[in-house]
Amino acid sequence: MSPRPYQICANCVMDTSDPHIVFDERGWCDYCNNFEFTIRPNWHTDQRGEDALKLLADKIRKEGKGKDFDCIIGLSGGLDSSYAAYVVKEKMGLRPLLFHVDAGWNTDQAVGNIEKLVDGLGLDLYTEVINWEEMKDLQVAFLRSQIPDQDLPQDAAFFSALYKFGHKQKIKYVITGSNFSTECCREPEEWGGYLGIDKLLFKDIHSRFGKRSLESFPLVDILVYKGLYQKILGMEIAKPLNLVSFVKKDAEEKLESRFGWQRFQHKHHESRFTRFYEDYWLPRKFGFHKRRAHFSSLIMTEQMTRDQALERISHPEMDEHFLQQEFEYVANKLDLTVNELQEIFCGENKTYHDYRNKRWLIGLGAKAMRWFGLEKRFFR
Ligand SMILES: [Zn+2]
Numbered sequence: 001m002s003p004r005p006y007q008i009c010a011n012c013v014m015d016t017s018d019p020h021i022v023f024d025e026r027g028w029c030d031y032c033n034n035f036e037f038t039i040r041p042n043w044h045t046d047q048r049g050e051d052a053l054k055l056l057a058d059k060i061r062k063e064g065k066g067k068d069f070d071c072i073i074g075l076s077g078g079l080d081s082s083y084a085a086y087v088v089k090e091k092m093g094l095r096p097l098l099f100h101v102d103a104g105w106n107t108d109q110a111v112g113n114i115e116k117l118v119d120g121l122g123l124d125l126y127t128e129v130i131n132w133e134e135m136k137d138l139q140v141a142f143l144r145s146q147i148p149d150q151d152l153p154q155d156a157a158f159f160s161a162l163y164k165f166g167h168k169q170k171i172k173y174v175i176t177g178s179n180f181s182t183e184c185c186r187e188p189e190e191w192g193g194y195l196g197i198d199k200l201l202f203k204d205i206h207s208r209f210g211k212r213s214l215e216s217f218p219l220v221d222i223l224v225y226k227g228l229y230q231k232i233l234g235m236e237i238a239k240p241l242n243l244v245s246f247v248k249k250d251a252e253e254k255l256e257s258r259f260g261w262q263r264f265q266h267k268h269h270e271s272r273f274t275r276f277y278e279d280y281w282l283p284r285k286f287g288f289h290k291r292r293a294h295f296s297s298l299i300m301t302e303q304m305t306r307d308q309a310l311e312r313i314s315h316p317e318m319d320e321h322f323l324q325q326e327f328e329y330v331a332n333k334l335d336l337t338v339n340e341l342q343e344i345f346c347g348e349n350k351t352y353h354d355y356r357n358k359r360w361l362i363g364l365g366a367k368a369m370r371w372f373g374l375e376k377r378f379f380r
Helices: 030-042 047-064 079-091 108-121 132-145 152-168 199-209 222-232 248-259 272-286 290-300 306-313 320-333 338-346 359-371
Strands: 071-074 096-102 125-129 173-175 236-238
Touching (some): 030 290, 071 152, 079 108, 079 248, 108 248, 132 152, 132 199, 222 359
Parallel strands (some): 096 125
16 A cells, blocks of 8 residues: 555644545645534633533532532643633632642643642642652553553553542542643544553553552543543533633733743643653654644634744754753653663554554444534544
């Protein structure tokens, strides 16, 4: 089979590095069409959004009566979760518990931002620290598995710990910074965007490449958090950023002027590993640029022009010297020599298909969510 000829969307910057992207006769991709026809008509940040936000706040407040907290917010120190914390406290008038998971890769800037928000909003913070030896073992196992989904260990730690804590403390509402404004173009799963926390995949990879058992690492399977916690026990995930005007630049300015919060150069830069993974590992080893999806979201929501995105994407976000330093830092931190990490980097690329997984089942659930209109973002 000859490779597909290169094509880039005429409206955003998604291209055929997404192997299944589809273009219409205008040259627009399926992400743009999904935004125009599925997301935009259902996304209201005007009075309708305000009314819905008030309704949501009333519901959450009622549920929290007599309890220490109304809800819980997963806070990374990045823009989306930080702004969500601000909205929940200041605009919704709620009493959230801020919940942070320290998986060992926080940038100083992320830590500073969390401290400033906690002080500025006058809220309580609970920090769960992941056992570093286990985290490291799992991350090295994932690297050795050669799949592109190298942020699964961090993501799993963040969300599992959050859901677990919420479940244990009987907190019904979990607030996330998930939003259409900066994330309406969800990256394809080929780019390391596996659809959820799949214990089967984790166990298979870790049993092949891991060296120690995972005693305390929080790992809640997608069937447990979507099925048991949410559908049966009634935990609800709320995304208030979709109900307010959330413009990246304005939100950054607001947090800076109100709290001394500091903006990041790019999305996901609050984690030193994610920054390295998205700016070095994934583009250079696999040819996938997550920034394409990030910028495309901003283009669709009219916060960036296509030309600006093309210019930014034409060079790495961080300079070469910095990236080489980060390569060494990541190797050292994971107890690998630079040569060992380089060897893994040069190894043969694989995908989750090479390991045991239950992707088919997760896909079925995800398709059902779209049929019922509960998930508007696009995936195939
Ligand atoms: Zn497009």
